[in-house]
Amino acid sequence: MTEAATTLGPPSAPTPFAFSEASWTRIRKLLTRYPQQQAALLPVLWVAQEQVDADASRPRQLTADVIKAVADALGLAPAYVWGVATFYTMYFTQPVGKHLVEVCTSVACCLVGGEEIYQRLCQRVGIDPASGGTSADGRFTVRRAECLAACGYAPMLQLDNGAFHENLTEEKLDALIDSLREATA
Amino acid sequence: MTKVLTAHVDHPDSHRLAHYRSVGGYEAARKAWTSMAPAEIIGEVRASGLRGRGGAGFPTGMKWGFIPVSSPKPKYLVINADESEPGTFKDRLLIERNPHAVLEGVVIGARAIGAKRAYIYIRGEFATQVKVLEQALVEAEEAGFVGPDLFGTGEGVEIVIHRGAGAYICGEETALLNSLEGRRGYPRLKPPFPATNGAWDCPTCVNNVETIAAIPWIITHGGAAYSQIGVFEPGEEGKPPKVDSRGTRLMCLSGHVARPGVYEVPLGISFRELIEDYGGGVWKGRKLKAIIPGGSSTPVITADEAMDAVLTYEDCARLKTMFGSGGLMVIDDETCMVSLLTVLLRFYAHESCGQCSPCREGTDWLYQVLVRIRDGKGRPDDLQTIRDLCVNMEGRTVCPLAAAATMPTISYLTKFLPEFEAKVSAAQPVGVH
Ligand SMILES: Cc1cc2nc3c(=O)[nH]c(=O)nc-3n(C[C@H](O)[C@H](O)[C@H](O)COP(=O)(O)O)c2cc1C
Ligand code: SF4
Ligand code: FES
Numbered sequence: 013m014t015e016a017a018t019t020l021g022p023p024s025a026p027t028p029f030a031f032s033e034a035s036w037t038r039i040r041k042l043l044t045r046y047p048q049q050q051a052a053l054l055p056v057l058w059v060a061q062e063q064v065d066a067d068a069s070r071p072r073q074l075t076a077d078v079i080k081a082v083a084d085a086l087g088l089a090p091a092y093v094w095g096v097a098t099f100y101t102m103y104f105t106q107p108v109g110k111h112l113v114e115v116c117t118s119v120a121c122c123l124v125g126g127e128e129i130y131q132r133l134c135q136r137v138g139i140d141p142a143s144g145g146t147s148a149d150g151r152f153t154v155r156r157a158e159c160l161a162a163c164g165y166a167p168m169l170q171l172d173n174g175a176f177h178e179n180l181t182e183e184k185l186d187a188l189i190d191s192l193r194e195a196t197a
Numbered sequence: 198m199t200k201v202l203t204a205h206v207d208h209p210d211s212h213r214l215a216h217y218r219s220v221g222g223y224e225a226a227r228k229a230w231t232s233m234a235p236a237e238i239i240g241e242v243r244a245s246g247l248r249g250r251g252g253a254g255f256p257t258g259m260k261w262g263f264i265p266v267s268s269p270k271p272k273y274l275v276i277n278a279d280e281s282e283p284g285t286f287k288d289r290l291l292i293e294r295n296p297h298a299v300l301e302g303v304v305i306g307a308r309a310i311g312a313k314r315a316y317i318y319i320r321g322e323f324a325t326q327v328k329v330l331e332q333a334l335v336e337a338e339e340a341g342f343v344g345p346d347l348f349g350t351g352e353g354v355e356i357v358i359h360r361g362a363g364a365y366i367c368g369e370e371t372a373l374l375n376s377l378e379g380r381r382g383y384p385r386l387k388p389p390f391p392a393t394n395g396a397w398d399c400p401t402c403v404n405n406v407e408t409i410a411a412i413p414w415i416i417t418h419g420g421a422a423y424s425q426i427g428v429f430e431p432g433e434e435g436k437p438p439k440v441d442s443r444g445t446r447l448m449c450l451s452g453h454v455a456r457p458g459v460y461e462v463p464l465g466i467s468f469r470e471l472i473e474d475y476g477g478g479v480w481k482g483r484k485l486k487a488i489i490p491g492g493s494s495t496p497v498i499t500a501d502e503a504m505d506a507v508l509t510y511e512d513c514a515r516l517k518t519m520f521g522s523g524g525l526m527v528i529d530d531e532t533c534m535v536s537l538l539t540v541l542l543r544f545y546a547h548e549s550c551g552q553c554s555p556c557r558e559g560t561d562w563l564y565q566v567l568v569r570i571r572d573g574k575g576r577p578d579d580l581q582t583i584r585d586l587c588v589n590m591e592g593r594t595v596c597p598l599a600a601a602a603t604m605p606t607i608s609y610l611t612k613f614l615p616e617f618e619a620k621v622s623a624a625q626p627v628g629v630h
Contacts, residue, residue, distance in 0.1 A: 044358045047271070047397050053379030058321075086379075097379040099493055099550075100523040102321045102364030118283040119493050120526050122540045158365060158544050159283035159493075160322050163524065164449060164457035174324045 015032060028077040029070070031085065037057050037083055049086050053096055056082055057103055064104070070109040102173055109153040110196045111147040117156045120163030129167045129180050137190050151196055163180045199426055201414040201445045202407065203461040206294035212329055215335035217297035223342045225413035229305045230348045233416075234496065235266075238309040244411065245431060246443035251277055251368075251405030252492070254510050254520045260402060263392035264310040270399040274312040274354075276303060278319040278330075278406045279361060279368035282492035284524025284545055287447035288406035290459045292326045295410065296333035300356065302409035304343060305416055307354035308403050314355045318373050322360040330358055367550035369596050370403040372550065384596035385551050407447055407523075411590070427464035428509055442509035446523050450476045453483065453529035466546030470502045472527060483529040487612070491521020493541050494601035496608030497528075518608070534613040535620050538606065539567040545602035556599035559590040563606060575621040583610065
């Protein structure tokens with residue numbers, strides 16, 4: 013409850029979120045694919061999150077104004093939308109740094125060094141491995157992930173809800189961190 | 198050796214329509230739509246002996262037969278591409294390298310059960326894979342292999358790809374349906390079953406990606422040909438078969454194995470052959486300690502047990518484990534089972550949807566107790582606490598996730614008890630409790 017109350021607070025962007033024309037086109041198409049409007053909720057949350065993510069002026073988070081826009085688009089209550097969004101791990105219901113790095117520490121990865129990769133990553137970017145979280149400079153959010161269906165190519169991590177980086181070694185991890193640092197310097 | 202699912206996946210364009218067509222792609226769909234009645238299609242699938250590859254191993258033909266033939270409500274085919282069981286990465290291979298086989302299977306399955314629309318529910322983390330599947334769908338639609346009018350019949354099927362957003366439990370079929378309906382992914386109480394009351398309360402069939410991808414081959418070559426692969430021993434008069442493990446399966450090898458990866462093998466080969474011949478044996482020249490046969494939810498078996506066993510549903514049952522999802526994890530003799538079980542239980546504590554108290558609290562307690570044992574702070578009665586927790590969780594919940602945590606837990610405690618006892622007895626006193 014407290015989590016919802018704080019995060020659903022005042023919008024943190026200067027201008028409230030509104031779906032772009034391109035996003036509306038996607039949403040209208042989505043609505044034709046389900047017998048009930050509510051079923052488009054997960055896809056519409058994805059549309060919203062992708063628009064938020066592409067807009068450098070906005071925080072990387074589904075703020076209250078974003079949730080409201082999704083709710084209005086589908087005729088749902090914002091509290092309902094929030095309730096659904098918080099069930100899933102991939103929606104940015106918490107603030108996320110410039111890069112979201114999720115290391116798989118499920119069983120197959122841990123058999124071949126997934127935990128060590130996670131620990132090293134946390135140490136390199138200055139995050140407490142016990143909790144994960146966002147680095148002080150806001151560049152990295154690090155989390156443990158559960159199995160990402162790459163067990164044969166372990167250890168692995170997923171970057172920004174997208175590409176898998178597989179068969180990781182300390183060297184590969186360090187090179188990745190360096191390249192991300194450069195990209196956001 | 199016959200490959201049903203992966204014969205062409207090494208070709209660089211195996212995911213493109215042109216390549217799929219060049220190896221006979223969509224001819225099975227044409228056959229099913231233009232020259233077979235729905236009941237005939239189901240008959241072939243029944244004859245094939247194909248059992249669901251999502252985990253439970255339920256006969257696919259029988260499942261299709263449960264969908265009412267005439268229904269005032271629309272019927273849906275839903276494909277489970279949530280693949281999240283630790284150790285499993287086979288559906289991903291099919292989506293990346295053979296997406297048209299999945300789509301063609303859907304087109305045939307839709308005709309068999311009379312669905313006008315099918316949903317492919319794909320886990321949200323498959324951001325790259327979803328693009329491959331979407332591209333394949335566009336290709337198939339443009340070529341007229343998916344859509345409202347198939348092969349001049351005036352009827353057809355629309356396929357919708359629906360992306361999840363991160364939640365293991367959405368692989369459980371009723372949680373998946375709730376998620377598809379735009380809800381939290383809470384499993385539903387059964388009955389009613391999806392066959393009569395599934396998506397939007399309509400008749401719904403949920404099939405795994407690997408299951409549906411085998412359908413085109415079965416329609417092309419016939420159910421009888423498929424049932425020749427693997428092992429089958431009929432039962433006595435009026436009894437179910439003694440062994441019913443037909444076809445091929447994608448086995449995912451991971452952990453301490455020299456050549457991890459996905460291998461398509463006929464059912465009935467030995468675990469030894471799979472691990473040694475296909476997987477190159479245990480890595481670093483070490484010895485085998487144990488294997489997890491079918492994803493983290495399946496009870497562990499020792500090296501001795503594994504080396505005498507074959508890949509059938511029946512042999513897995515004999516060893517009080519399950520064939521599961523095909524996610525086989527190899528564990529070498531330098532592995533600490535206490536640490537392994539701790540990692541395994543973190544998964545269930547994280548993934549419990551929270552709907553039932555025994556599971557929500559129990560998975561977390563199990564994890565906490567294991568952490569304490571692993572860290573050398575275990576108490577003498579902790580092993581009994583674990584057993585009590587398991588008894589109080591299993592069978593008292595809406596879905597099998599609680600059992601998916603307790604069954605393996607008990608198996609580690611039973612088969613590797615001395616390791617756990619040593620940890621607990623070596624523990625330092627931590628004050629008065
Ligand atoms: C906790 C839990 C997780 C599951 N995860 C998956 C999954 O990721 N993929 C899958 O195909 N089946 C999964 N299943 C099994 C499905 O509920 C369902 O039985 C299956 O999709 C049916 O398809 P099949 O008959 O083709 O195997 C899971 C079941 C449970 C209880
Ligand atoms: S058993 Fe666990 S995962 Fe399944 S419905 Fe209950 S709380 Fe959710
Ligand atoms: S256990 Fe890490 S990807 Fe499966």
